Amino acid sequence: MLTIPNILTFIRILLIPVVVVAFYVDTVFWRWLAVFAFASACFTDYLDGYLARVLKQSSKLGTFLDPIADKLLVATTLLYMAGYDKISRLSLIPAAIILCREIMVSGLREHLSDINVSLPVSNLAKWKTATQMLAITVLLIGDVSKRPIAWVGELFLWAAGILTIITAYTYVIKTIQNFED
Incomplete structure (x- = not known):
């Protein structure tokens, strides 16, 4: 079903290659484009959920695709940031x-x-997803602006890592409660 929220989710997925290309081209213009593309993709994550509720356009496709789009966006960007040394070795821990x-x-x-x-x-x-996206956005801005704000992005990445552990634990418990032998 092609609804406005689903279109926004597809746009989020289509912005991922822009971020990837920016790592390869690696000019100031392309790095700012990566920041804009990533931040825009993050905004569509908020907007598609909001519009799905307000316009009553929730769908099975959106419910399925939205978390996948988030995972693709975050995972791809974290992998490229790690591969291009855009995060410290210590921050590879929360990224992993x-x-x-x-x-x-x-x-x-x-x-x-x-x-x-x-x-x-x-x-x-x-909240975990929002914190991850904020962390990555700040890290991308810090890389292109050459301002000493990378530590703020890495701090948010660690906060996201902690939230990640907590949410993983709650999901595991819910799964165990429904496990069939």
Whole structure:
């Protein structure tokens, strides 16, 4: 179903290659374009959920695709930031935690769907996603502006890592409660 929220989700996915190309081109223009593309994609994450509720345009496609779009955006950007040394080695820890959690939660959702149990996104998970996106945006801005704000982005990345652990734990507990032998 092609609704406005679903179109925004597709736009978020289409902005990922812009961010990727920016890492390869690596000029000031392209790095600012990466910041703009990433921040715009993050905004569509908020906007598509808001519009789905307000316009009553929630759909199975949107429910399925929205978290995948978030995971693709965050995972791709974190991997490129790590590969291009845009985050410190110490901050690879929360980045790895975030990536592992996303894989794990996808597996949990797949298992639960086999037994017809949904694993809805919690409010804390929404805060986790917002914190991740803020962290990455600040890190991208710090890289292109050459201002000493990378530590702020890395601080938010660590906060996202902590929220990631908490949300992963709650999802694991919910899954165990519904586990069938």
